[in-house]
Amino acid sequence: MHLLKLSDTEKLFYIPSCLEADAKDWFFDNYHFVPSWSLFVQKLLDTFESSSKADIAFNRLRQYQQSLHQDVRQYYFELMKLCKEANPLMDESSKLQYLKDSLKSSLRFDILLKNPTTTDEFLKYAQKIEELRSLDEQQGMMEQSSQQQPNLITTSARSSNSPTNYARTSQTNNKTTTTRHDLSNQHRQNNRTPKPPYRCYRCDGTDHFISQCPHFQQ
Numbered sequence: 001m002h003l004l005k006l007s008d009t010e011k012l013f014y015i016p017s018c019l020e021a022d023a024k025d026w027f028f029d030n031y032h033f034v035p036s037w038s039l040f041v042q043k044l045l046d047t048f049e050s051s052s053k054a055d056i057a058f059n060r061l062r063q064y065q066q067s068l069h070q071d072v073r074q075y076y077f078e079l080m081k082l083c084k085e086a087n088p089l090m091d092e093s094s095k096l097q098y099l100k101d102s103l104k105s106s107l108r109f110d111i112l113l114k115n116p117t118t119t120d121e122f123l124k125y126a127q128k129i130e131e132l133r134s135l136d137e138q139q140g141m142m143e144q145s146s147q148q149q150p151n152l153i154t155t156s157a158r159s160s161n162s163p164t165n166y167a168r169t170s171q172t173n174n175k176t177t178t179t180r181h182d183l184s185n186q187h188r189q190n191n192r193t194p195k196p197p198y199r200c201y202r203c204d205g206t207d208h209f210i211s212q213c214p215h216f217q218q
Contacts, residue, residue, distance in 0.1 A: 057086040066104040071130065073127060107130065
């Protein structure tokens, strides 16, 4: 209704079309007791709002703690919402105390040193501290990475010169030398001039020696 920019009188006129079930019946029964819009809202809340809602919100508020990965801004608005639900009239100092008590321990000490006096100051200091801590963590990770890189290079160089690698290299060289030697011997054997077959110098036969030649025995 706020979006339509209606007057209070017009809002009262459209109320029956917006209410349902028990709320609609209640309105018709008490129409003469709610002559203004503001009074209607107050009586409607008093009648239908859960009486235990504030107690539930208060219990949640007392037990609420900022989670490990919850950023400060999200934590701030969530806790302020709980404060409003628990007690719409809660004073500034009480809200500030809840903000300090429920803050995660990694930020609490720095916030206490700043000693904010309002909830707005708390949010301002907490966001700044969170930002600085994030920058410190990023810088630390970069320095650690740069320190590990030379160590990896040194380890790689040592591994390449290790006795195991030397033995493997030596074995590879020996295999290469042996293979070359075998190929050289094979080449020599292939190029060697074959010896002429044995033959008989008397009859020029190749199936016997001269001592077995029948012509020689004659």
